[in-house]
Amino acid sequence: MPRTQHPLSLSLTKLATGLGQRIELARCRRDLPATLFAERVGISRNTLARLEAGDPAVALGTYLKALRVLGLEGDVNNVASDDILGRKLQDSVSLRTRGRVNGP
Numbered sequence: 383m384p385r386t387q388h389p390l391s392l393s394l395t396k397l398a399t400g401l402g403q404r405i406e407l408a409r410c411r412r413d414l415p416a417t418l419f420a421e422r423v424g425i426s427r428n429t430l431a432r433l434e435a436g437d438p439a440v441a442l443g444t445y446l447k448a449l450r451v452l453g454l455e456g457d458v459n460n461v462a463s464d465d466i467l468g469r470k471l472q473d474s475v476s477l478r479t480r481g482r483v484n485g486p
Contacts, residue, residue, distance in 0.1 A: 390438055401445070402436030408452045409434075422451045 390398065409419050420430040425444060433440045433448060449455045462468075 395436075395438075397436075398438050399436035402434045405445070405448055405452070406434040408454060412452065419448075419451065423447045 409416070414422075416427060416430055420427050423430070423444065424447065425433070429440060429444065433444060446455060446458065449458065
């Protein structure tokens with residue numbers, strides 16, 4: 383059965399485009415020609431063009447390999463590492479639960 387690709391929302395499309403642009407900038411800052419970079423990542427020039435355009439159909443693993451070639455794979459570890467919203471939600475639940483256990 384073929385995979386169905388669901389379209390991204392406009393905000394997620396902008397995020398993907400921005401990621402691709404930042405990868406392209408990082409490549410250019412390192413003075414890596416597209417052909418050499420694609421070879422090091424193990425992808426075609428066409429796939430590299432799609433990656434740098436932020437195409438969500440490019441596999442996540444390909445984005446990760448590109449970041450590794452650029453020496454930026456450690457940046458992925460920062461995703462959600464300081465989840466402020468998650469902590470606020472967790473604290474809110476903890477306070478409500480505590481209030482029920484100890485009484486008002």
